Amino acid sequence: MQEFFQQLLNGLSLGSIYALIAVGYTMVYGIIQLINFAHGDVLMVGAYVGLGMALAGFGLVPSILVAMLVCAVLGVVLERVAYRPLRNASRLAALTSAIGASLFLEYGMMAVFSPRTRSYPVLLPDKIYNFYGIRIATKDFLILGTTLVLVVFLQYIVYRTKTGKAMRAVSFDKDAARLMGINVDSTIAVTFALGSALAAAAGVLIGIYFNAVYPLMGLMPGLKAFVAAVLGGIGNIPGAMVGGILLGMTEALVSGYGGSMFRDAVAFAILILILLVKPTGLLGTRVEEKV
Amino acid sequence: MKEKNWFQTLIIFIVLFAVYGVVQLGISENLISDYYQTNIFLAGINIILAATLNLINGFTGHLSLGHAGFMAVGAYTSVVVTMKLGYPFPLAVLAGMVFAAVVGFIIGLPTLRLRGDYLAIATLGFGEIIRVILVNVEYLGGATGILGIPRLVNWTWLFWGTVLTLVLIRNFVRSSHGRACLAIRENEIAAEMMGVNSTYYKVLAFVLGAAGAGFAGSLYAHYFYVIQPSKFSFLLSFDILVMVMVGGLGSLTGSCVGALLLTVLSALLQNFPEFRMVLYAVMLIISAIYRPQGLFGDKEISAQLLSRWGGIFRATSRSE
Amino acid sequence: MPLLEVSKLSKSFGGLVALYNFNLAVEQGELIGLIGPNGAGKTTVFNLLTGLYPPSSGKMVFAGKDLRGKKPHQITRMGIARTFQNIRLFGNLTVLDNVKIAYQSGHNYGLIPAFFRLPPFQKKEKEIEEASLELLEIFRLRERAGERAANLPYGEQRRLEIARALATKPRLLLLDEPAAGMNPQETKELQSLIRWIRDHFQLTVILIEHDMSLVMGVCERVVVLDYGSIIAEGTPEEIKEDPRVIEAYLGEEGVAS
Structure with a gap:
């Protein structure tokens, strides 16, 4: 039983990271109906920037903030260069471009910094607290705390500010939003910036949690976060969080109970299952295409 | 009209036999070095991969990123059949194709039934899982893979296998079944409304494509002696995607040219793998933005197209 | 009733x-x-x-x-067949193929005849083509049969949509x-x-x-x-x-x- 709760806690940490990434996926999908393949790679860039800051002697908080800032800019650039020209093109062309962007970041990074795996210097005391036999590391506090702060911040932006209102309007109906005087292009850019910033934070957290930073590190977390977004209902922000945490916990339980070889397979089994059983996701509502 | 078709077919056959004969002679007389032989074989396998992926991406309009995974399924299945079970090679090829098709069905049905755009993620994830499973299964050699596979594929197998694949895909595309796939690509709702069972055709194209990748995998395994999980990573899937995109979505001859072009490029750039991938990435973005139809669009290289390029306009004048 | x-x-x-x-x-x-x-x-x-x-x-x-x-x-x-308010033709396909797709749903052949161009393929394809051309004739689109549907003028696109709907019988x-x-x-x-x-x-x-x-x-x-x-x-x-x-x-x- 103790083991069970331990795994659940591990899953909660992992799941919060997935949630942070999934939120970015879901926001972008909600607003332009495009799977942003490069999202996981933005995360990787964030991890590298954070690493650079940390190696330069900065503390944890400035490292995360600068990584978020850099990636927000990167997200806007990506949107401008690889996605915006294709907004009215076929879905297939847009997806292809997104894949190109993803490959570019991965192998560009590899060409510049080599494929070598790097690790973060010690940024916070590596202490383990013991609550009734359940071990909680400082890392876990860091992850849960950061996620909580960012999620509250995001909720504030989306539901309490004018920009957030514009984002919701654009994702609901682009043309109507434009007629209401909303600048659709800049709203989409802001969405990319926000999503990318969250991914960057997740990147730094992953770098610290697994103690490994390498050019392909964004691939699997990116794929899994997409599954989390679908699980929660694509386009739905609370759904992405719920989906992320559920996925993290399932994965931790599976690998904790001897199936570590299949931990990567869990996410895709869930994807297939959810598509078969409830394709709109847990919190998603049915969206019918207008004919 | 009929006679002209026969004439064309005859020419094509003569050209095919000439290419086959010349290369065969070169190989038997040791005029073609091992390096070139390797690349010629890779080119053939790439053509099969690109053409079968085009069936999914170009003709049906759904993005699959799992082609390397299906190729792996075909390769490992066929090797198990020949090496571990001791059955003849043709049976192994068949088994590889069937098993790849079955796996394709299991992945394709739930994802394609609903949202085609999830296929990209599902297939990418599937490809990686296949790799992870292969690394972990002792019976299949784990990360080192399987060594010492007998070379059962020769130029005859490869050449006519490639030609057969292309002919079958062409026949499929130019049949009522192929038209149904094209209709789905053009407008899925209208296709349904014209009586096309869109789920059936999307899954069919996907399963056929997977079987084709399985075919390529079994040829690959029985030529190169060795298969390893790392050979079938998602990078290979991306390579194939670039071939299809560069050649043109919906053009079989385009796929052939794309496959040849990329085979040459990878041979030239094999010492700069990162640079090669960055180049491919840029090619993908540029082709998506500026020329989503690829070099050839959905056109096929034909006598007519060539004569048009040659400045002879008699073929076009009637359409004015 | x-x-x-x-x-x-x-x-x-x-x-x-x-x-x-x-x-x-x-x-x-x-x-x-x-x-x-x-x-x-x-x-x-x-x-x-x-x-x-x-x-x-x-x-x-x-x-x-x-x-x-x-x-x-x-x-x-x-x-039951229909046309759409916002035209939904198969734009990159020919006018003839647009009609063929609609016509073939009731007149199909198996996959094997399609792959190997066996007699059922030849026979049915001929049937589909003839019937489709006949329908195009009625709608005064026969001369356009080989053109991309998206290239037709608007009025002809509307007519083609009706022809296509009728092809489903x-x-x-x-x-x-x-x-x-x-x-x-x-x-x-x-x-x-x-x-x-x-x-x-x-x-x-x-x-x-x-x-x-x-x-x-x-x-x-x-x-x-x-x-x-x-x-x-x-x-x-x-x-x-x-x-x-x-x-x-x-x-x-x-x-x-």
């Missing part, structure tokens, strides 16, 4: 009621107009009948068979604003065309249209929708005089002034 019987059909999207308690009985051979202001729920009726949306409640029976729960392609094969044809974007001359031609295909193919037709001259000129019965409900039903003459219809179209001020 009516060919199509719809009773108490309702559809809501989230909280929005698009169609409420819609009743309609259509006899074989009738030509019915479905009119109403924008957003009144006309296209929703078509989308429900053709299986694009599941209804929230109500019954739809076509030729004695329940339509609920059927996929669009199944409904097409049962004998329907008993009931649903036309969604076929005259949209046509000039008066084209609309007039369309009017006689609709009548002619109804008689020639022994069709039953339901027509959504904003062009009143077309509706009044061709329809024998008109149903008026407003805010998802039927507000009037009758012959064109009756509809023209109905105060509720005038109000729905012109608003209350329009009536008062």
Whole structure:
């Protein structure tokens, strides 16, 4: 039983990271109906920037903030260069471009910094607290705390500010939003910036949690976060969080109970299952295409 | 009209036999070095991969990123059949194709039934899982893979296998079944409304494509002696995607040219793998933005197209 | 027994009621107009009948068979065809292929004959091609057979959509604003065309249209929708005089002034 709760806690940490990434996926999908393949790679860039800051002697908080800032800019650039020209093109062309962007970041990074795996210097005391036999590391506090702060911040932006209102309007109906005087292009850019910033934070957290930073590190977390977004209902922000945490916990339980070889397979089994059983996701509502 | 078709077919056959004969002679007389032989074989396998992926991406309009995974399924299945079970090679090829098709069905049905755009993620994830499973299964050699596979594929197998694949895909595309796939690509709702069972055709194209990748995998395994999980990573899937995109979505001859072009490029750039991938990435973005139809669009290289390029306009004048 | 019987059909999207308690009985051979202001729920009726949306409640029976729960392609094969308000041709395919795709659903051959071009393939392909060309002939599109559908002028695209719908061999044809974007001359031609295909193919037709001259000129019965409900039903003459219809179209001020 103790083991069970331990795994659940591990899953909660992992799941919060997935949630942070999934939120970015879901926001972008909600607003332009495009799977942003490069999202996981933005995360990787964030991890590298954070690493650079940390190696330069900065503390944890400035490292995360600068990584978020850099990636927000990167997200806007990506949107401008690889996605915006294709907004009215076929879905297939847009997806292809997104894949190109993803490959570019991965192998560009590899060409510049080599494929070598790097690790973060010690940024916070590596202490383990013991609550009734359940071990909680400082890392876990860091992850849960950061996620909580960012999620509250995001909720504030989306539901309490004018920009957030514009984002919701654009994702609901682009043309109507434009007629209401909303600048659709800049709203989409802001969405990319926000999503990318969250991914960057997740990147730094992953770098610290697994103690490994390498050019392909964004691939699997990116794929899994997409599954989390679908699980929660694509386009739905609370759904992405719920989906992320559920996925993290399932994965931790599976690998904790001897199936570590299949931990990567869990996410895709869930994807297939959810598509078969409830394709709109847990919190998603049915969206019918207008004919 | 009929006679002209026969004439064309005859020419094509003569050209095919000439290419086959010349290369065969070169190989038997040791005029073609091992390096070139390797690349010629890779080119053939790439053509099969690109053409079968085009069936999914170009003709049906759904993005699959799992082609390397299906190729792996075909390769490992066929090797198990020949090496571990001791059955003849043709049976192994068949088994590889069937098993790849079955796996394709299991992945394709739930994802394609609903949202085609999830296929990209599902297939990418599937490809990686296949790799992870292969690394972990002792019976299949784990990360080192399987060594010492007998070379059962020769130029005859490869050449006519490639030609057969292309002919079958062409026949499929130019049949009522192929038209149904094209209709789905053009407008899925209208296709349904014209009586096309869109789920059936999307899954069919996907399963056929997977079987084709399985075919390529079994040829690959029985030529190169060795298969390893790392050979079938998602990078290979991306390579194939670039071939299809560069050649043109919906053009079989385009796929052939794309496959040849990329085979040459990878041979030239094999010492700069990162640079090669960055180049491919840029090619993908540029082709998506500026020329989503690829070099050839959905056109096929034909006598007519060539004569048009040659400045002879008699073929076009009637359409004015 | 009516060919199509719809009773108490309702559809809501989230909280929005698009169609409420819609009743309609259509006899074989009738030509019915479905009119109403924008957003009144006309296209929703078509989308429900053709299986694009599941209804929230109500019954739809076509030729004695329940339509609920059927996929669009199944409904097409049962004998209902439609055109779209925003043209949905297979733009990159040829005009001929557009019609062939619609025609082939009932005249198909297996995969093996397709792969190896066996006799069934040759025979059926010939049949499909001949029938499709014949249909194009009727719609004066035969010379265009080899062109990309997207390259046709607008009026011809509309005609091709109707030809394509007819290729599915329907008993009931649903036309969604076929005259949209046509000039008066084209609309007039369309009017006689609709009548002619109804008689020639022994069709039953339901027509959504904003062009009143077309509706009044061709329809024998008109149903008026407003805010998802039927507000009037009758012959064109009756509809023209109905105060509720005038109000729905012109608003209350329009009536008062």
